[in-house]
Amino acid sequence: MKLEGTNTLPAPVETVWKTINDPEALRRCTPGLKELKEVGPDTYQATLQIGVAAVKGTYAGTLAITDKRAPAHYKISLDGSGGAGFMKGEGIVDLEPHGDGTLLKWAGDIQIGGLIAGVGQRMLGGIGKMLIGQFFKCLEDYVGGGE
Amino acid sequence: MKPAVFEYFSPQTAEEAVALLGEYGDDAKVLAGGQSLVPLMNMRLARPAVVVDINRIESLAYIRDEDGGLRFGALTRQRAAERSPLVAARCPLLRDALRLVGHVQIRNRGTIGGSIAHADPAAELTAVLAALDGEVTARGPQGDRVISARELFVTYLTTSLEPRELLVEARFPAPPHGAGWSWMEVARRHGDFALAGVGTVLVLRRGMIADARIGLIGVGPTPVRAAEAERGLIGQSPSEALWEAAAEAVRGAVSPDGDIHASAEYRRHVAGVLAQRALRESLSRVQEAA
Numbered sequence: 001m002k003l004e005g006t007n008t009l010p011a012p013v014e015t016v017w018k019t020i021n022d023p024e025a026l027r028r029c030t031p032g033l034k035e036l037k038e039v040g041p042d043t044y045q046a047t048l049q050i051g052v053a054a055v056k057g058t059y060a061g062t063l064a065i066t067d068k069r070a071p072a073h074y075k076i077s078l079d080g081s082g083g084a085g086f087m088k089g090e091g092i093v094d095l096e097p098h099g100d101g102t103l104l105k106w107a108g109d110i111q112i113g114g115l116i117a118g119v120g121q122r123m124l125g126g127i128g129k130m131l132i133g134q135f136f137k138c139l140e141d142y143v144g145g146g147e
Numbered sequence: 148m149k150p151a152v153f154e155y156f157s158p159q160t161a162e163e164a165v166a167l168l169g170e171y172g173d174d175a176k177v178l179a180g181g182q183s184l185v186p187l188m189n190m191r192l193a194r195p196a197v198v199v200d201i202n203r204i205e206s207l208a209y210i211r212d213e214d215g216g217l218r219f220g221a222l223t224r225q226r227a228a229e230r231s232p233l234v235a236a237r238c239p240l241l242r243d244a245l246r247l248v249g250h251v252q253i254r255n256r257g258t259i260g261g262s263i264a265h266a267d268p269a270a271e272l273t274a275v276l277a278a279l280d281g282e283v284t285a286r287g288p289q290g291d292r293v294i295s296a297r298e299l300f301v302t303y304l305t306t307s308l309e310p311r312e313l314l315v316e317a318r319f320p321a322p323p324h325g326a327g328w329s330w331m332e333v334a335r336r337h338g339d340f341a342l343a344g345v346g347t348v349l350v351l352r353r354g355m356i357a358d359a360r361i362g363l364i365g366v367g368p369t370p371v372r373a374a375e376a377e378r379g380l381i382g383q384s385p386s387e388a389l390w391e392a393a394a395e396a397v398r399g400a401v402s403p404d405g406d407i408h409a410s411a412e413y414r415r416h417v418a419g420v421l422a423q424r425a426l427r428e429s430l431s432r433v434q435e436a437a
Contacts, residue, residue: 119190
C-alpha cells in the first residue's frame with residue numbers, strides 16, 4: 001500500500017530536521033506509541049497500540065532511520081508484529097524551504113499482513129493515512145508551539 | 148475461533164446498561180445484534196474487557212411514527228424495520244437501503260442502533276441517516292442528549308458517542324408525501340460491503356425540484372452528504388443534463404480510498420454513475436406518485 005502526502009511546518013528546515021530526529025518529538029507524536037527505546041544510533045525499539053474503536057492491536061518492532069542527508073532527507077524503516085498481524089514499511093521524508101517555513105514531503109510503502117489485513121483491507125489505507133496525518137499534525141504543533 | 152476472556156453483563160433496563168457503561172467506560176463494549184462485534188471478538192481483533200449485552204432490554208425495540216419522522220429503538224432488528232408497513236409507507240428509502248444490509252440472517256439479528264453506532268463507512272443506515280438529517284439519542288450518566296447525523300460520524304468506526312453513553316434511539320425524518328427516492332449500490336457480490344452506494348430523495352413542486360438529498364457510503368471515512376450537488380438541483384427542472392451535473396458534483400464531493408477490491412478512481416466514478424441513476428429513478432417515482 002503506497003501512501004504519500006505533504007505538510008507545511010511553521011519553522012525553518014534546520015528546526016524541522018532536528019525535530020524529526022528528536023526521540024522526544026517522535027515519542028510525543030507517534031499515534032498510539034507506548035514505548036520507544038533507543039537501542040543504537042538512529043535505531044529504536046517501539047511498542048505501539050494502534051487501531052480504531054474497539055479494534056486495537058499492540059505491535060512491537062523496530063524503527064530505524066537511514067540514508068540521512070542533513071538537513072533535507074532521510075529514510076525511515078519500520079518492522080513490527082503483533083497478535084493481529086504484522087507490518088513492514090519504508091518511508092522517505094524530504095524537507096524543502098517554503099517561505100518562512102518548511103515543506104515536508106513524505107512517501108511510504110507499507111505492507112500489512114495477517115488477520116488485520118484480511119479483515120480490515122477496506123479501511124487500512126484510509127486509517128493509515130489518518131494516523132500518519134495525526135503524526136505530522138502533531139509535529140506541526142510541536143515545532144510551532146514548542147519554541 | 149473463540150473470543151478472549153471478557154466479563155459479561157446482561158442488564159434488563161436501559162438505566163442498568165447506562166450504569167454499567169458508567170462504571171466500565173472504555174473497557175466495555177455494548178453488544179446489540181453482534182453482527183460486527185462478535186466476529187471481531189472471535190478473531191480477537193477486538194478484546195473488550197466487559198461486554199454489556201442489551202438484548203434483554205425489550206423497551207429498546209420499537210418503531211414509532213412521531214413528529215414527522217420514524218423513531219427506532221436502538222435494539223430494533225434491521226429485518227423488523229425492513230418488513231414494517233410503517234417504514235414502507237413513511238420512508239421507503241430506508242426500507243430499500245435495509246434490503247442491502249448484509250444478508251437476511253444478518254438483518255434478523257443486526258439492529259438499527261448497532262449499525263449506526265458501529266459506523267462502518269460502508270453501512271447503508273449511516274448514509275440514510277445523514278441524507279435525511281436524522282439524529283440519535285444517547286443516554287449517559289448525565290441524561291439524554293441528541294446528536295445530529297452530521298455531528299455523529301467522526302471517522303472509520305468512530306462516532307462522537309462517549310464510551311459511557313448508550314445509543315437508545317435513532318430518528319429518521321420522513322420525506323414528504325409524494326417524494327421520490329432511490330437506493331443504489333455496487334458490491335462485488337450480493338451481501339458484501341458496498342464499494343460505493345448512494346441514497347437519493349427528490350421532492351418536486353410545480354415541476355421544479357424543491358428539495359434534493361444525496362447521501363453516499365463507501366467513499367470516505369464517514370457517510371458523505373453531497374451538499375453542493377443538492378444545491379445544484381434545488382430550484383431546477385429535472386433533466387438528464389441536470390443529473391449529469393449532479394453526478395459530477397458528487398464525484399467532486401467524495402475522496403474514496405482504494406483497496407484490493409476497487410481503486411479510488413473506480414469508486415469515485417461509480418459514485419457519480421450511481422447518483423445519476425438514483426436521481427433518475429427518484430424522478431420516475433415522483434411521477435408515479437403524482
